[in-house]
Amino acid sequence: MDGAGIHVFRDDEEIRKGEVIKGELERAIKNSTIFMPIFSKNYAFSPWCLRELAFRLDCLRNRDDNTMILLIFFDVDPDDVKLKTGLYHDAFQKHEQKFGSNLVQQWKEALMEVAHIKGWDLKDTGQGELIRSIVAEVLIKLNKREKILPDHLVGIQDRVEVVMHLLDEGSPDVRYLVIHGMGGIGKTTLAKVVFNQIYSRFNGCSFLSGVREAIKDGKIIQLQKQLLSEIFDSKPVEIFDSDAGINHIKWRFCHKKVLIVLDDIDEWAQLSMLAAKGDWFGSGSRIIITTRDTNNLAIEEYKVYQMTELHYHHALQLFSKHAFKMDSPPHDYDDISCDITHMTGGLPLALEVIGCSLYRKRKPIWKETLKKLQSAPHQHIFDILKISVEMLSEEQREIFLDIASFYVGEERIYPYYMWKALDFYPKIEINNLIGMSLIKIDDHDRLLMHNLLRDLGREIVR
Known part of the structure; x- marks a missing residue:
């Protein structure tokens, strides 16, 4: 040894x-x-x-x-x-x-x-x-499969407990769980935490990152090879086309209790080439999917966990960990830290990126950053969030930009007639935007949007 x-x-x-x-x-x-x-x-x-x-x-x-x-x-x-x-x-x-x-x-x-x-x-x-x-x-x-987690995990334990309950490890059925939410909200991090906690209790496990982009780049066969290799702790098998990969997965996994995470999927076609049906896998298997968009996944029979923004006290704590390496801001930075935290709307990615950029910076830079946040989102966050907007059709994009510019907090009925007159089919497209976590509708039928998404929409228009 x-x-x-x-x-x-x-x-x-x-x-x-x-x-x-x-x-x-x-x-x-x-x-x-x-x-x-x-x-x-x-x-x-x-x-x-x-x-x-x-x-x-x-x-x-x-x-x-x-x-x-x-x-x-x-x-x-x-x-x-x-x-x-x-x-x-x-x-x-x-x-x-x-x-x-x-x-x-x-x-x-x-x-x-x-x-x-x-x-x-x-x-x-x-x-x-x-x-x-x-x-x-x-x-x-000893070939550990633990995924690398961020140094600072705040407000995640309650989420983990809910997901573990939905997974219900003791149940013998094959279960799919979808973790759904907007870009930058922490879906992948949550999936990694859950994966690390339970992977050793399965006969095989695999965590496939960035599935959507990989398939877009024509790498489906590489993903299938990775899946087979990781589940069996072996060298990659030879696969010459995606159909052969599907047959290998169905044949070799059907009696094996597996844990598979498919990170960032937004279409059924992507899922169908890796984990289309429960009968591909052995009793007790669990398939976890993270996605920004549930519209094209046909997930009626799946368990779904909707990611929400961090509560304010957790958001301030996470920001402070990155900006000050402490759980709360120093007294003389308390007010401006609270203002910046409010601007992020509880988005973990925003809190991390902005907090890190302000670490050990002088007060004037903090004030300048706050001004920039009030006019346009941080560039890195902008790029991440823009991915969701780029996936929209022309009608969806116009509705999204209209809401960001004029209708946040307004009742849906007023712009609805305008979009209908433009043949935008608003009933369908609004549901699609909700499915992509780009907008929300509250109990009073008002249109809501995350602050950073609102700022992104206005910046695109500008």
């Missing part, structure tokens, strides 16, 4: 003090990614080995734990460890005399539970080749 660059912790007699697992040994067991008990003929004679095994299983049962257990049967059979033979009989008799029957029964149950996990059998065989196989397997297991 050491020779392969794997950091290994081995307990020994020097750190075994007393009869309770604590200190360095407890930290090592709790923090290890892989726990590898080696069952030998004398394993059960060691109360410490039995304590460690029971402790590790107890940790797995009582908390959200991503630890894997890999077993090695060293000159014993699995049936010996399941206590179906008398190999460990004498050992447990001695333990009962010293520790009592209740504790020993816990140790027995731990042995019988863990012995059902498939492991390596080194009984009466050469060890060299098997050791190489074990090291190779451990290297694969």
Whole structure:
């Protein structure tokens, strides 16, 4: 293991003090990614080995734990460890005399539970080749799939809990979840957080980023190869056209419990080449989709989570983390920080970009930035948000720009007749704009728009 660059912790007699697992040994067991008990003929004679095994299983049962257990049967059979033979009989008799029957029964149950996990059998065989196989397997297991998250995550835990509830991991059905919201609102970040929390509980996982752009650039076959490669932890298979890729996915995933994230999709055609139907995947599979636009996804049977802007106190906290590296602004920057936070409308991307640009800047620059925000959005945010507007048809674009220029906060009925007279089919197009998270309609039938989108629309007109 050491020779392969794997950091290994081995307990020994020097750190075994007393009869309770604590200190360095407890930290090592709790923090290890892989726990590898080696069952030998004398394993059960060691109360410490039995304590460690029971402790590790107890940790797995009582908390959200991503630890894997890999077993090695060293000159014993699995049936010996399941206590179906008398190999460990004498050992447990001695333990009962010293520790009592209740504790020993816990140790027995731990042995019988863990012995059902498939492991390596080194009984009466050469060890060299098997050791190489074990090291190779451990290297694969340690190939972590965690997605890199922003340094500052604020106000996301409640969102994660809602998404986890919608995913309902315990349900055996194949479930699709759509995370929907405007550009820059944090859909991808939310998907990454959820992915990191649950990916280890699936037989295979894959996170495909920027699907819309990749397919637009003719890279669907590369996406299919990546999906197959990541799910099976293997080299990419040879695929010569997208139909062959679809057949590979359907054939190889149909009995496999998988977690797949398809980031940034806006058309059914994109989804159909990667994860069109639930029967492509094994029981318990979960497919998470992030999108700006739900109009063309045919998601009637999917669970949908609508992303909303950050609450003001979370928005100010996120801005402060980027602008000051603190949870709140200093007293002399409090008012201007509040003004800038209000200007962003709770959009995480805006808070991050503007906050970072103001870090360690003098007060006059802050005031100048506030003036610019009042007249036009920050250029980077502008470019991100502009993607959604560029996808609009001519009629949708005109309606969007009209609302941004004149009708934010106004009742829909007044401009409706104007758009109808122009043959813009406003009933359909307004629903499309809502589906793309570019506008909202409140309970009083008033047209609403995110402040940055309003500013973007006015800047386009200007």
